[in-house]
Amino acid sequence: MALLLDNLGFFLSGLEFTIRLALLTLVCAIVVSVLIGLMSVSQWRALRVAALCYVEFWRDIPLLVNLLFIYFGAPLVGVPLKPFTAALLSLTLWGGANGAEIVRGGINAIGQHQFASATALGLKRWEIYRYVVLPQALMPILPPMTGLCTTLVQATSLASLVGVNEFFRIAQIVVERTTMQSGHSPAFLVYGFALMVYFAICSALTWLSRYFEQRLQKTGHSAVAAPRGFKESA
């Protein structure tokens, strides 16, 4: 316990890195997700194909390999990256790909009838997305998007592998140093502490998400179920 307090400043500096990386990643990944998600439902085939390629590529490779690939590969194409930037970039690309699928799924969940109804009223395509489809898509998007965000927050710990002194790395250093100095390993204590910190951050995220879900529910954002006896006739 004293060990934790002694190193508190150290832990906090790592935490600062983690939170900075996490926040930037979340903002960038969400922007990319929405962009690519909208592209994937575009009326222009070229955009849809581009979005599909992007998503398939970044989704099918493990995040760790992705990170190392970007960090070591970037200098080879003439763009040396600081570890923090490399981590941010790879997490954003990966998170954006997964997030784009969530956005696309949410938009598709809204259904053609809403689109047809809005079209029949003479609304323009972008207006339909802005006023009809996207507000409703928030409901199906929010839970899985929150899951993705908590994964991204936890994935910031991977940045330690390319040299970012974020929170997990700090925990590692404290364990190694204490083991060397005092001969016994405080691994359980320190990693337990790290666990609780990540848990606290991610819990805050899910709590926030649940709050927004409830607010959306109150204003009728949950899709109206198709009426009974509804049948398609030519």
Place this chain on the structure above:
Amino acid sequence: MQSSVTPLIEAQNLVKAFGRIRALDDVSCAISTGERLVVIGPSGSGKSTLIRCLNGLVKPDTGKIAFEGRHIELTSEAHWRRLRQRVGMVFQDYTLFPHLTAIENITLAPVRASLMAKPQAELEARRLLERVQLAEKAASYPAFLSGGQQQRVAIARALAMRPQILLFDEPTSALDPEMIKEVLDLMVSLARDGMTMVVVTHEMGFARAVADRVLFMEAGRIVEAGPPDQIFANQKDVRTREFVRRIA
């Protein structure tokens, strides 16, 4: 209703195929201003496809459509969008926007189309809600309205655009029986006020009471067309007679 005036909408030789199925097989029809046209027929006869061609939700493969005598560029979404402000549509499943209140549902399109400013649109929306006898539900979300109420709001929403013609695609087919009457009554009242309408429906009572002309469709073709008396009592075609008998 014979008239030498240009029809409001005229569709000529419409063909629409979905895969190998011909939903519309050389269909032509014209609707005059003030006319009430009812379209009946079995499932798969092409009634919904036809009515959706009239506001561009379905684009025919071949054929011509003219609005007030002017031909429409069928593949031009922009052209259709401008026209849709004059052609209103009410759907079988009402499809109100669930995240907006009744009054917000009604004001969205007119405000976006710059038909009127927001305050004016809200006044108009309230007037329309009174017209459909749902004034007290202005601030309600669709999830808290019954099917019949939602459909009436949907009708008010279509009316807010001040259309020249209203298309109804089986407006009561998804309603519980006790709610059908309130919607039909509203439609009858709109017809009495002179609204031009095309109604796809199974409600024969409504057709007999309101229609100026009835089209009977089967397998993508118009089998017979004429005044309600002819279609329901004095059919010229045996297929028409069989259908009317089946649903009577």
